[in-house]
Amino acid sequence: MLGVDQSSLSKFFKGERAFSRETIKHALEKLALDDSTKLQIEEDIKNRESEYMVPEEEVIKLLSHWKYWAILEFLKIDYTGNSQFIAERLGLTEKEVETSLEELIDQKFIQYNDGLYKLLKPNNNWISNKRTSEARKDFQRMLLQLSLDALKDVPIDFREHGSLTVAIDKRKLPEIKEKIRTFQKDLGKMVQRKGELNEVYQLTISFFPITKIE
Numbered sequence: 001m002l003g004v005d006q007s008s009l010s011k012f013f014k015g016e017r018a019f020s021r022e023t024i025k026h027a028l029e030k031l032a033l034d035d036s037t038k039l040q041i042e043e044d045i046k047n048r049e050s051e052y053m054v055p056e057e058e059v060i061k062l063l064s065h066w067k068y069w070a071i072l073e074f075l076k077i078d079y080t081g082n083s084q085f086i087a088e089r090l091g092l093t094e095k096e097v098e099t100s101l102e103e104l105i106d107q108k109f110i111q112y113n114d115g116l117y118k119l120l121k122p123n124n125n126w127i128s129n130k131r132t133s134e135a136r137k138d139f140q141r142m143l144l145q146l147s148l149d150a151l152k153d154v155p156i157d158f159r160e161h162g163s164l165t166v167a168i169d170k171r172k173l174p175e176i177k178e179k180i181r182t183f184q185k186d187l188g189k190m191v192q193r194k195g196e197l198n199e200v201y202q203l204t205i206s207f208f209p210i211t212k213i214e
Contacts, residue, residue: 002027008196014080020193054125057133059107064135066142066202067092069124071100072109073200076192081117090200123188143204170209180205 002009003026004019012019019027024041033041055063063069070090075081083097090097101117104110111118126136150159168176184203191201 002030019196022193023196053121053123060126061133061135063103063107064139066139066146067096067100068104070200071097072104072119072124075110075117075119076122077197077200079116143202146202147204176207180207
């Protein structure tokens with residue numbers, strides 16, 4: 001009746017899978033719910049689609065490993081935070097997952113109640129218009145290595161690697177960088193509104209000079 005397959009619906013009721021806003025809205029149209037329940041669901045959706053937040057620099061330094069942010073996104077798929085399951089899906093050790101979850105709780109990114117995790121800060125962004133740091137650089141190096149690994153190991157049907165070599169007017173660099181940032185944010189919101197959430201993907205965009213800047 002809801003237009004959702006039985007397996008996905010079962011996992012949703014167990015708190016093991018998340019549904020997108022589009023799927024939830026479609027289901028709400030077919031269900032008779034009291035006002036308080038509707039308000040709670042609307043609040044959950046609002047939290048998921050809230051504006052991207054840039055963590056404090058000290059937090060970025062502390063969590064400058066891709067695993068923290070990948071685990072945060074995975075909790076949108078599986079609320080239970082099963083460390084063994086997350087470890088298998090993300091290629092981490094179970095101990096890494098457990099310590100990362102504890103750190104994310106300490107930093108108030110997530111909350112654990114009654115066997116389920118709640119995302120307190122569902123959308124985060126490392127972008128800074130004015131600064132960089134060793135922690136940010138290390139993080140980007142890790143992501144570039146993950147991209148290289150995917151280029152080698154992941155079938156092309158499940159990835160997209162492309163590039164663009166183009167002559168530019170360097171005075172337009174601020175405008176170009178802003179368009180890239182806007183694209184990242186818009187894509188992040190769009191992909192979480194459509195379909196069932198079941199994988200965690202990483203978008204890495206590089207735009208840099210191959211001429212010597214004068």
